[in-house]
Amino acid sequence: MNTTTQKNRLKIIFYISTGAKDVYYTLNKVVQEGAIVVSHHYVQNLSMEENEAIEKAEAFSKRLSDAGLDCVFDGTVDGETYGKLGSNLKVEDHFKMKKIQEGIMPFGKHKDKALKELPQDYMLWAISKFQSSTNPVENSLAFATLSTAIDLGYLQNGDDILNCLTDFNRQNSKSEYIGEKGQRLTVECLIVNASGYYDDLYRQEVHNILLKQGDNMISYTGTKDLGHKGDTIKIKATIKNTYESKGVKYTQITRPTIQT
Missing domain, CATH: 2.40.50 (OB fold (Dihydrolipoamide Acetyltransferase, E2P))
Structure with a gap:
């Protein structure tokens, strides 16, 4: 990923909504180019408590910002600013997105395995592979996996995150x-x-x-x-x-x- 180009053109906005049946607060991501919404994806479940959800969302956004991404956290909960998430998804993609929201890998050789149980090298590959994808399922998977990798301690600081987003496999292809x-x-x-x-x-x-x-x-x-x-x-x-x-x-x- 060319972070310099992205910082000049695109901005990532994280915001909170209430998920299915208003049980969980969830973190979503909007990518804007100027005033135009380029992509709109689910990132992760946060908490059943609003204050805890806001704290987690702020911390996640800050870690990416510290890593050099141009991103901000919109503290509005359930705002209508960005439209309805997933309103234009295909039927099969709705099912895949539901799996991601449940912390499950929706496709590939590790299909139906919990994200937290994926091999470490596969997790890092998935993040670097799909983080710039325009496919909503792939992009949501990348950031849900990124969140999981941070929680598991695979990515511990801004350099870790940035290196992962700039393609883990390309860096190590000479092995x-x-x-x-x-x-x-x-x-x-x-x-x-x-x-x-x-x-x-x-x-x-x-x-x-x-x-x-x-x-x-x-x-x-x-x-x-x-x-x-x-x-x-x-x-x-x-x-x-x-x-x-x-x-x-x-x-x-x-x-x-x-x-x-």
């Missing part, structure tokens, strides 16, 4: 596989993303780590805490597998140990 399956090797690499969750079944923390050795992308999922985003570490690990996702090659590792 090549390293080593061979089963090989034990030592590498020095940079942690480019670190997140995790608590596994209630096994009662343990699980870490999702993306690392970069030069141009090469390395992924790790497991119980070993390798450090924080931005750390440069030296590890010894076993090559578990290799895979390609959206033009980016990843080497998956297991049994990592920190080397000093």
Whole structure:
């Protein structure tokens, strides 16, 4: 995305409406060129409480603004300024939008999977792929996924957000596989993303780590805490597998140990 061009031409306006059956306050997005509405999309559910919804909407808008996007938050709730959201959608797109509002992936190889359960690299790809799409379903998916990625800690600051919006895959398209399956090797690499969750079944923390050795992308999922985003570490690990996702090659590792 050319942010300089977009900042000169387009403005993003976030506003709040009440969703289906007036149960949830939802965040919507309008893109304007001058006084003309270019696109109008759902972003995310916020809260059942108005004040909490406003706080969340303001925080989300500010994070994108701090990342360099030309966006503002319109504090009016249920204003009629921007017209009815989704009034010109095709029937099949209405069903897809409903899934997005429920936090569900509406199409593709991860169809019907919860957005919060999507693989991290796929989430970042979807954001960068669809954030400038004129298709209302794709655009809404991009910003709903962006919100989810922020909540999960995949995107922690303005630079993270801007880098993601400027195409994660293009930045890492030079990646090549390293080593061979089963090989034990030592590498020095940079942690480019670190997140995790608590596994209630096994009662343990699980870490999702993306690392970069030069141009090469390395992924790790497991119980070993390798450090924080931005750390440069030296590890010894076993090559578990290799895979390609959206033009980016990843080497998956297991049994990592920190080397000093």
